[in-house]
Amino acid sequence: MIDIKELKISSNSKKLVDISFTIKSSTALIGESGSGKSLTLKAILNLLSSSLDLKKEINSNFELNFNTIGFIPQNPFTSLSSMTKIKNQIFCSDEKKEEVFNLLDLPLEILEKYPSQISGGQTQRVVIAIALSRDIKLLLLDEPTTALDLENKTNIINIVKNLKDKLNIKILFVTHDIESIKDICDDIVIIKDGHIVEFGKTQEVLNKPQHEYTKKLFNSSFKNKQFRK
Numbered sequence: 001m002i003d004i005k006e007l008k009i010s011s012n013s014k015k016l017v018d019i020s021f022t023i024k025s026s027t028a029l030i031g032e033s034g035s036g037k038s039l040t041l042k043a044i045l046n047l048l049s050s051s052l053d054l055k056k057e058i059n060s061n062f063e064l065n066f067n068t069i070g071f072i073p074q075n076p077f078t079s080l081s082s083m084t085k086i087k088n089q090i091f092c093s094d095e096k097k098e099e100v101f102n103l104l105d106l107p108l109e110i111l112e113k114y115p116s117q118i119s120g121g122q123t124q125r126v127v128i129a130i131a132l133s134r135d136i137k138l139l140l141l142d143e144p145t146t147a148l149d150l151e152n153k154t155n156i157i158n159i160v161k162n163l164k165d166k167l168n169i170k171i172l173f174v175t176h177d178i179e180s181i182k183d184i185c186d187d188i189v190i191i192k193d194g195h196i197v198e199f200g201k202t203q204e205v206l207n208k209p210q211h212e213y214t215k216k217l218f219n220s221s222f223k224n225k226q227f228r229k
């Protein structure tokens with residue numbers, strides 16, 4: 001379990017984020033634009049701008065650092081170097097490359113290609129492969145489906161679901177799109193203006209949201225969609 005006991009971020013004494021929550025297995029952090037999701041991820045990754053003030057206390061049974069955390073960004077297209085073959089952007093043994101490519105259903109021929117020669121969905125899967133090529137214990141996903149079309153979005157959601165079942169890694173999935181996490185994350189945390197307004201088991205919160213903000217968020221996300229089980 002990763003216990004974020006205290007995470008406070010402020011800028012010139014303006015409070016931007018003040019939250020605490022736990023990641024037992026897979027947690028979704030949901031909120032509208034500007035609610036503080038990216039700042040939270042950056043703080044966990046130790047990538048917060050030095051102009052911001054941070055108070056952080058996280059308890060976990062492993063050290064949170066570059067080797068133990070994998071990060072999947074919103075836009076995979078800027079993550080890869082365009083002039084370098086994909087095989088030279090993954091730093092692990094050939095056996096490990098093969099293992100993660102098989103896990104992500106990526107053809108091995110892609111290793112010999114340049115990023116411009118593969119599709120958007122494949123690019124996102126390569127970015128996930130790079131994260132999994134290290135022995136990570138926590139996977140952070142920052143709206144990983146935003147830049148993708150519906151088919152690739154469904155694909156990535158299925159892949160992350162599969163990873164969760166197959167690998168012993170914890171997941172923190174940040175998004176404003178509830179649809180993308182409902183089958184992946186066991187727990188859900190709703191964030192508004194840097195504060196948690198509601199949290200609980202995903203299905204329970206989806207079926208019976210308590211806070212007005214959560215209700216509004218769900219209604220706008222799920223207009224005309226059948227999502228509750």
Ligand SMILES: Nc1ncnc2c1ncn2[C@@H]1O[C@H](COP(=O)(O)OP(=O)(O)OP(=O)(O)O)[C@@H](O)[C@H]1O
Nearest residue numbers: 011016031032033034035036037038039040049052
């Ligand atoms: N470096 C910074 N200095 C000052 N304020 C900042 C800084 N970075 C972000 N903020 C402010 O902190 C708040 C939270 O920003 P954050 O980027 O975490 O939101 P978000 O929920 O990730 O939004 P989005 O979904 O649009 O990415 C916003 O009001 C933003 O303007």
